[in-house]
């Protein structure tokens with residue numbers, strides 16, 4: 329627990345200024361902590377996480393469990409970052425007139441080895457974003473990083489271990505390992521996916537022009553999913569990724 333918290337501190341001092349970025353962050357952390365303390369898991373997997381039987385997301389997935397409650401992710405990956413990558417206002421024409429709603433697309437990632445995307449729809453802005461973040465947490469994908477570039481061969485985890493591709497509707501994305509210092513040579517619409525999965529150097533090619541931003545993001549995550557799907561012999565894994 330973080331003592332009395334920012335809010336009570338403010339009350340005590342009688343300040344009325346706007347919250348600083350730091351205070352906002354602390355407040356959010358406090359709220360998460362409180363929410364997790366009050367969390368009553370509904371699933372067996374959730375109970376195992378809450379009582380400490382499962383201590384990491386890797387352990388969780390090794391047991392072939394499914395994330396059915398976003399709190400599981402909040403608990404096991406407290407450093408997960410969220411980013412709103414797309415936001416749309418949509419209108420439906422009803423007999424009573426036009427009805428607006430919002431569709432949010434949120435990316436979540438720990439800048440290390442997990443990435444996920446989700447969408448949420450609501451008549452209000454904020455709930456649409458919350459729903460999207462929740463769905464993103466239920467759709468986490470594990471990313472295996474490495475250095476698959478023959479021009480580099482440093483054995484660190486700054487890139488991906490080998491070429492992968494993925495698709496979503498008409499969009500196809502190919503990711504290629506790149507040597508150190510290349511940075512992210514990818515389209516702007518998928519840069520956030522790389523940043524939130526902690527990949528520093530990569531090349532990409534994409535095709536399909538009718539796709540939405542969500543399709544590009546989803547195709548990229550599908551490609552990253554393939555970094556763990558391919559079965560490699562132990563020595564290649566050792567060569568491509570530092571353990």
Ligand SMILES: [Zn+2]
Pocket residue numbers: 475477480481482483484486507508
């Ligand atoms: Zn390298």
